[in-house]
Amino acid sequence: MTPTEAVRVAVPRKGRPLEAVLERVADVAGAETVADRIVSTIRHEKAITKGRTTPEEDVYDRLAAYSDLGTDDAPEYTLLRDDRPGMPRRIVFDSLRVDIDGVPVQLIGREEPFRALRTHAFGLGFDSADLVLEEVVELEPEGIGSIADINARIDPINTDVRVVSGLGDTxxxxxxxxxxxxxxxxxxxxxxxxxxxxxxxxxxxxxxxxxxxxxxxxxxxxxxxxxxxxxxxxxxxxxxxxxxxxxxxxxxxxxxxxxxxxxxxxxxETVLMENVVETDGDDPASRVREALAAATGETEIAV
The missing domain is CATH 3.40.190.10 (Periplasmic binding protein-like II)
Structure with a gap:
């Protein structure tokens, strides 16, 4: 990775997990204002999609109003087809550039961040701990009770993804x-x-x-x-x-x-995850991982 290349982090496009990620990023990057603006926008668009409010502008005009592509640190949004009756178009988060511990970072919205890590498209990402249990945690006679127990139940042959920390949005x-x-x-x-x-x-x-x-x-x-x-x-x-x-x-x-x-x-809970093959060593991605995991409120994970 060149010195000017941003570390790419896969994040959810909407909902409680995205809000938890933005809160964590705001803490470590001093990006409270833009994080609040994104949360407000996504909540407003959710209300429109669910029919709780009626917009004055159509979806394309709103998308244009939210975007400022001439500014490097402005958030970007995109359109998805919602699965509700009529398949309405929904505006969701697409990307944001921030600086974390002196490293340029690009948050990139994905419908399934965990699977993007599994395919090595990203080295770092956030997603629900539920999805990890549903897909890769091995079933055993005795159950598990905490986020910290997950990594011990992941078969390294199955995936290179590991949980780093929880965000506390429990x-x-x-x-x-x-x-x-x-x-x-x-x-x-x-x-x-x-x-x-x-x-x-x-x-x-x-x-x-x-x-x-x-x-x-x-x-x-x-x-x-x-x-x-x-x-x-x-x-x-x-x-x-x-x-x-x-x-x-x-x-x-x-x-x-x-x-x-x-x-x-x-x-x-929303969790920070890494693909250990992609983040191995003392590289910028590892610095970003440590900064994101060191913020207050995380769940400690035994790797």
Whole structure:
């Protein structure tokens, strides 16, 4: 890499993970103003896509208004087809140049940053820890409970990607159940699941994640159940089954459906990742990795 070439970092294009990344980058690069502007823009475009607000300009005029290609450090945006009815075009994050620890860095939006690292297109990137569990963490009899446990479960033959640190934007995959399925005095935790036989309601996409988190041994007597395609609230489906796992922030919706909240099984958190083949040695990418991981609030990872 030449001295003027930027270190490329793959980042999510929208949503909570992008906001967590921008907050971390703002901390280490002094880029609070531009980070806030990007977050505000992406939230506004999300509201438009979901029909919560009506824009005065069409999508192309808004895209032009957000962009200032004559400035090197201005954010860039792009259009994607959203999967909602009508397939509306949605404005999402595309790229931003910042300076981190004296190294020029280009954040580049990707729909699947983790997979971009797996194919060696990038050496550094951010994505959800959930995706790592869903794709490359090996299933074993005993489960895992923290971000710090992930690397030990990654087969180095499968991928060169490793988790460096978590960003602390944590919501949890949480056990929840109707109170009547618990014996008197029992706790709703992993030990309860190990002794439980019956249905466990989860989102279909999280089947492998739940197997990795709980372990295959406790799930020996469990049958996965899934919400109906037209189900508006996962908690309602869990209430019908009796026991389930779903993401919680406050748990208020679960309580509205008569569910009690149990153990926080695993944090759904945005993580900094590296492809160790691409970042090996004392190079600019390694300096950027260390600066991003050294910011406050990270989850320590044993490599």
């Amino acid at each position: 919501v949890f995959h949480t056990l929840m159940a109707r109170p009547e399925i618990l014996p008197p005095g029992a706790d709703l935790d992993r030990a309860f699941v190990a002794d439980y036989e019956g249905g466990l309601c989860i989102s279909p996409r999280y089947e492998r994640l739940v197997e990795a988190v709980l372990g295959t041994r406790p799930l020996a007597g469990v049958d996965f159940a899934y919400p109906a395609p037209d189900c508006d609230e996962e908690e309602a489906a869990i209430a019908d089954v009796g026991l389930g796992v779903y993401l919680t922030v406050t748990g208020s919706t679960a309580r509205d459906h008569g569910l009690i909240l149990g153990e926080h099984l695993f944090p759904s």
